[in-house]
Amino acid sequence: MTGPLPAGSDQTTAEDEDFLRFVGLIRSSTRIDLSQYKEAQMRRRLTTLRHKHGYATFEAYWKALSGSGALMDEFLDRMTINVSEFWRNPSRWDVLASRFLPELLAESPRLRCWSAACSTGEEPYTLAVLLNEAGALSRSQIDATDLDRTVLAKAAQGTYPARSVKDVPKKMLDSYFEGSGDRDSYAIRKDIREKISFRQHNLLDDAFGGPYDLIICRNVMIYFTEEAKSGLYRRFAEALRPGGILFVGSTEQIFSPGDYGLESADTFFYRRSYA
Ligand SMILES: C[S@@+](CC[C@H](N)C(=O)[O-])C[C@H]1O[C@@H](n2cnc3c(N)ncnc32)[C@H](O)[C@@H]1O
Known part of the structure; x- marks a missing residue:
């Protein structure tokens, strides 16, 4: 966090101190460092949550939170935004499928990927699905991670309401999803589901594996401070093999990729430099 003070102020208020203490308590009890997320956004979201339960201060909210698994689960769920979509920004997935997957598959007998x-x-x-279409799923490994265990449980289940699959190309929907009787729930095919290994992982605290051929990390960097982002770009670059690809979100351009040992490969794609 760049600092708890409102712009133009040089005084820490009691409210700032209350929030900072909360940040420290969350860090020591959960290893989640809220200070690495953009402060204004995070504080607003958590203040709304606290008010919803009627706590006047973060100290009071913490006392309740630390004694209640349900409140803690809700806190973990709300502190981040979980929205996702199949084929989010479809033109970028087209570039991945037509250009980078063939390149990576030509270079690696076994493709290691991390979402x-x-x-x-x-x-x-x-x-x-794209790897299966390329005939390469059987020689690929896909690790998929998130901080939030609740979303991971849903991910591992692989069942989605109709509104979630509305952007899935019709041909893919027919081939890769099984609809329930009333077609309001779609389950991803079991053989596809079983290829993905889902596990909990905190980008800001846990070790990165690798070397990966492809890392996809989209629409989470926007929540982090500039300092946290820099550290993550460096660690992503280190987790890629030379020539490996980092695929980022469509508002998440990296301004000086060379500082991290990356080079721009296409819009929102970066390659780990060979040198
Ligand atoms: C908006 S979603 C992005 C989902 C997907 N990547 C996409 O672009 O559609 C952001 C995700 O980042 C996760 N997240 C937030 N902080 C994280 C952290 N420190 N480590 C790992 N995941 C985190 C949240 O739990 C949430 O599921």
Whole structure:
């Protein structure tokens, strides 16, 4: 966090201190460091949540939170935004399928992929479908991770309401999803689901595996401070093999990729430099 003070103020208010103490308590009890998320957004979201339960201060909210698994689950669920979509920004997935997957598959006999901050699974399932279409799913590994265990449980289940699959190309919907009788619930095919290994992982605290051929990390960096982002770009680059690809979200351009050992490969795609 750049600082708890409102712009133009040089005084820490009692409210700032209350929030800062809360940040410290959350960090020591959960290893989630809220200070690495953009402060204004995070504080607003958590203040709304606290008010919903009628707590006047973060101290009072913390006392309730630390004694209630349900409140803690709700806090973990609300502190981040979990929205995801299949084929989110379709033109970028087209570039992945037509250009980068063939390139990566030509270079690696076994493709290692990581969908980081995968939320409810739409992103790794989109990747799995594209790899299957390329005839390469059986020689691919897809790790999919998120901080939030609730979304991971949904992801592993692989069942989605009709509104979630509305952007899935019709041909893919017919081939890869099984609809329930009333067609309001669609389940991703079992063989696709079983190819993905979902697990909990905190990008800001846990070790990165690798080396990966492809890392997809989209629509989570926007929530982090500039400092946190820099650290993550460096760690993503280190987790890629030379020539490996980092695929980011469509508002998440990296301004000086060379600082991290990355080079721009296409819009919202970065390649780990060979040098
Ligand atoms: C908006 S969703 C993005 C989902 C997907 N990548 C997409 O672009 O559609 C952001 C996800 O980031 C996860 N997240 C937030 N902080 C995280 C952290 N420190 N480590 C791992 N995941 C995190 C949230 O739980 C949430 O599921």
